[in-house]
Amino acid sequence: MKPASPRRSFGSQDLVYRVSGTRWDEALPMGDGCFGAMMHEEEGAFQWTLNHLDLYHAPWNIVEFPSPKFDLRDLARQAEAAHRDLRHPAHQYYAKILNPQEFAGYGTIRRGARLNLGGNFRIETRRPVADAIEFEQRLDPLAATVDARCRWERGELRLRAYVAHGNRTLVIEAESSAPGLVRRLVLRQIPSPYRAASKSGAEGAGFWFTDAFRPLNPKLSPKIRATVAGEVLGFRARVRRGEGVLSAAVPKTARKFTVLLTIAVDESRKDSTAAARRTLADARARGPLELRRRHLRHWRTFWSRARIALSDPFLERLWHLNLYALACSNGEGAREKAQAAGLNGLWDVKNPNGWGSCWYWDVNIQQTYWSCFTANHPELARPFHEGLREYVPAAKRWAREFYEARGIAADFPLPLSHCVWPWCAQILWWGWRYSMDESFLRETAWPVIREVLVFFEDFTRYDRRGRVVLFPSISPEQGPLGPNPTILLAALRYLLQAGIAASARLGENRVQRRQWRRLLARLPPLPVGASAEFGETLRDSEWAAPTLPLAHPSLLMPIYPLAEIGPDATRRMRRLARNTLRYVEARQAIGTFNFGWLSGAASRLGLGDEAARILYEKGVAYLLRPNGLMAEETDRYIQNCHVLSDPLYHPSMMECCGGIVGAINEMLLQSRDGKVRVFPAPPSSWSHARFHRLLAEGAWEISAEWRDGRTTFVEIRALAGGVCRLVVNGRAIPIRLSAGGVRRLALAGAASRPPTRKRSPDGPLCYTTPSRRRVFLGKDATCEYLRGLDNFLFDYQLGDLPVPRATKYKFDFGPANVSRKNYARVVPQQIFHENKIGADFYRVSPNTLYTPILRYGWEDSRGLEAKDRRGPDDLRRDFVGGHGSAIFRLDLPRGQYQFLFLTGDARAESWTEIEAPDAFQWRPRRPLRAGEFALEVLPARRTTDSVLRIVLRGVRARPWRLNALMINRIP
Structure with a gap:
């Protein structure tokens, strides 16, 4: 072929x-x-x-939801009483008031969805x-x-x-x-x-x-x-x-x-x-x-329409793979519009899964489509636009029946989460801002934006100073029931500005515009708090503690995806934003929608190194599967909600596709604050970067190259025309173009150097994160070997709790005269609590015989041989082996253990059977060819303090080989 x-x-x-x-x-x-x-x-x-x-x-294709049965006045009284009671559990989580029955029983059955x-x-x-x-x-x-x-x-x-x-x-x-x-x-x-x-x-x-x-x-x-x-x-x-x-x-x-x-x-x-x-x-x-x-x-x-090339091939490939996955499964062509891409797109393979793949309103569906605009594929958001409109009749009915209000209930279908519809309406507004298609604005975006704002006209209350009070309300999945969540204030402020601009553009009701301007002027400032650990930060809401544990990065909304606090903010606000980012990262559990939001916020603040680090350490290192997609359970991680659920099959998550593409976009191009910023946050580790036809607000297609710490080339294409307020290398450059016009900028130092042409590496990719975790795209024998070592030795992330590996023994088998090895190049150093260094390897040669003092060794050295092949690395290069059978003895206290065996020969065929009587027995399903290695992890339970006898033998006249053995104790 x-x-x-x-x-x-x-x-x-x-x-x-x-x-x-x-x-x-x-x-x-x-x-x-x-x-x-x-x-x-x-x-x-x-x-x-x-x-x-x-x-x-x-x-699950449901667009109708029954109106809440709450009494708003009673809820407000309960919320105020809880706020006065410093010991009330609702300070941490509003559900203790809204859904007390959830916590009344012994437990919850979580069987998943089919x-x-x-x-x-x-x-x-x-x-x-x-x-x-x-x-x-x-x-x-x-x-x-x-x-x-x-x-x-x-x-x-x-x-x-x-x-x-x-x-x-x-x-x-x-x-x-x-x-x-x-x-x-x-x-x-x-x-x-x-x-x-x-x-x-x-x-x-x-x-x-x-x-x-x-x-x-x-x-x-x-x-x-x-x-x-x-x-x-x-x-x-x-x-x-x-x-x-x-x-x-x-x-x-x-x-x-x-x-x-x-x-x-x-x-x-x-x-x-x-x-x-x-x-x-x-x-x-x-x-x-x-x-x-x-x-x-x-x-x-x-x-x-759009491509990128980075000196970091791992992120470059992730960008292409996840944009491809979004295009494959964005919901385009479906007859039923109400779920769009859903939670899992087309990527479910086995039942049951964790959630059921439908439209989840409190970040999942929004983040799925965040990235497609800057990636110059606004058409990928069309299923979102169509799906959102499917819910409008039910949301209007909710407003009438529960709030006795006009318009679209902003919290439909999540009671009191009033950020939901302002949040979703952002994506409609971006559909206009990135296309400047007035028919889209008039027919698709404006009707929804108008009806959401009409609801707030009726819902909003004012305090004695005349400032807006949005109460009772909640921030998604965290914090108290109280007034003015940060995410709601930011989203409503942005939507009011969008609604006023849209109304003026379309020549709509002036009286209504004036009312929205008054509402905008009376919105309170974002809630701010302070703590000894983080300094002055945004709070999740006016009643939230400054160090509230977070399920969502909601209070980053004013930074990213919006731009209420950005590069041009005051020094105090920029410092507050950086402190807030530190707070959210420290108090935020690892999750499928968190890492992209955090990384994007870091880029908005010009912190490219932080953006890349967060992308890797808070997302890729735990959530990534070899196919480039991410999920709520991997070999290294399980999401908080699933720790105590039935065993489930977790498909890849669409929000991760949008999250990672969006986060990388933010390092390359930003335009949310009205300025088109080219390479606003490239990490210092990048030597070069290039992108072709990314899209900025105002319908500007931008191509650019960055080398050696500065932008060297920029091309602007006008899809709609106007003035592009370009920011390049820290300098503002206004450019006026008619629709269809093109302008190339000649930048200092770039004239004599041709654009970089890049050959991407072929085959699987491996990247080592700052915390020394290795991450992989694709698979080959070496990747699988390294992945197996890392999974055995690194912490497992149980929700937001890291579970350390208690490695009791590391044995390296080979000749006695092999020079000292640098194991850290193969097996990253284990460190517990930042200052406890993990076990080193014991060297085992044919002459290492068991004694009660030594506590490990061979039962008999006859028939044993050891060879050093000097490659492919310090763990696989040498071995102890033989043609008969041998017994390795080991003292083990009672308990549960995992044994990692590494077997193979760089130059000759081998086939090893490993048996511990009454514990385990294993061998590869076929002989290992020269240069092939097998890594296997076997469990064992010891009921008494005793000596474990591990029998090694060759299979069908092939020699056996043992390169390494490591043992973890399981708590």
Whole structure:
């Protein structure tokens, strides 16, 4: 197969796996906005889990919510009484007043949510993929394709998969170099509690499942029918039907074939089967070649809109991968608009998950779409704009019934969280500011902005000094029930300014504008407090403690994404903002929506080094999976809400896509305060950076390059025209252009130097964070080895609590005469409580015999050998081994332990079996080739203080090898 996309001057952004056994949570994403798949290789088969947002969201597609049953006056009395009582638990969390029943029982059942997944398609090979001599999976986000290659001794299988844009079809092209490599094709249903009926069918080369699904609430949403259908091109498929399974054997002579798969969703009165078969017939008529041409044309156009190149290839690749993932799953094309991308987009693979992927109002849905404007893809926010308007009738009804007010209830559907609709309306306003499309302003943004502000006309109260009091109100998921949350004041101030500007632009009601100006003038200043630890900072609300523990970074709203406090603020306000950032970082749990918000705020304050550090240390180091997406549970972390839940399968989170792209955008270009700031916060570790056609407010496309600490090139394109207030290298440069105009700036020192052309590294990427954690994009044997070491030795983040690893032993096996090693290059130093240094390695040679004083060693040295291969690193370079069996003895007090074994030989084949009687037994599933190593972690429980005997032996006449052994005690 030829490469799916041509080389580009900005370089490849491929995500590469070079080891088999890709788990479901490492699957590679593809999609067209509302239909897609996650591809992985597990259980001996290449798998695609299909999904469609109309099917996935169907049970939870609810836009009506009952009005609250609270009495506002009674709530206000309770809030004031709690404020006077310094010991009241509601100081920390308003739910102690709003939902006291939540805390009344013994515990809570958290079983997670099950949604409708489309189906699972598999290509099963005759030989295990794990036995392949070479393996590679490669996601090319620039071409939106996944290529897989698997080579055995007697042949090679190549696969290419993509969701054909414009055809709503997953296309899988297979090509074998030898006959008989593929055994069969399988389509499986995925169990759903909402499935009411199911039928399967097959005709010619086509096959399908058609299911009827019940909604979660039959009164609010209709029953739907969905068909998952496929067709095989290239051989005559004979489909066998089983319970929830359709399969077709692949003839040994079929060395090249194509599979087409789709999902059609409709209400029960429609024929989804016929719709699915029409989609496949259209794809078949076009043929794979034309499908691929149209698909590549779409993605070339997409990436021509904006690109970046950084001297930090890790962040550069993350930016491209996450913008690609957002484009694949932003909700475009879905018939049901109310959930947009939802919480998890198309990336759910297994049930049950943590939340149910619907529109979550208190940061998740907003942050998903924050980044698409500066990334020059405002069209990606269209599903948000359409989805928000779906809720308007219910929000107006809420205002009438609960508040006896006009307009849109600002807290719908989260009672008393009045920041919600001003927050969402920001994204409508940005749709106008980044496009300057007056029809969008008039028809889409203005009606919502106006109705939200009309609500505040009725809801707002005033104190004796005539200042606005927004009470009772809350900040999302934290703090007391009280007046004037910071996030609400900032969001309302911004929306009032937007509403006044929009009204004037459209020639709307002058009287109403004057009323909004009065309301704006009477808004109180942001709440400020002070503490010994952080100094003067913003408070989360007027009644919040200055050091309140935080679930959300809500009080950063005036800094980012808004710009009430920015680079041009007074010295006191800039200092207050920096102190606030320190406070939020220190009191904020690690989470999927926190790191991007914190990093963006740091960039707004010009703190590029802090922005990059936070991005890595508060997000990437814990949340990142090898596929470039992030989730609420990884090998290193689990989110607070899930610590005490049932075991769940946590899909990747869409808010992380928006969070990381948005945070990187802020280092490169800012324009929220009316000035277009080029490279406002590049980290000092960057030697160069370049971006092409990022978008600024006012509809200005900006391209620029930064080298050696200064901007060397800028190009401005006017999409709408006007005056661009450019800030470059600390200098303000006003530029007037008509629509379509272009201006290139000749900057000092740049004339004689051509723009940097960059070749991105190919293959998996590894980056070491300031705290010495290694993070990875993609997978190969070395990445997996290093990841295994780090996961075994570094703290595990249990919610907001770091759980240290209690490593009791580290053994390094090899010859006695090997010179002193630098272990820190392979195994980062363990440090506990900042000043307790972790264990060093004990060196074990064949002559290290067990004694009760030494407490570890060989039972007998006969037959043992030790060799030093001098590579590939200080832990894998040498070993102790043999051809017979040997016993390593070790004193262990009673308790629970984890054992990490490292085995392999840089120059020769080996196969090691490890057994501890009554504890564990393990060996690799096949011999390890020369240069291959296996790292395995095994649990053991010791009920008495005793000597553990670990037996090592070779398998099937191969020698055994032991490079290292480490032991953690489990509390």
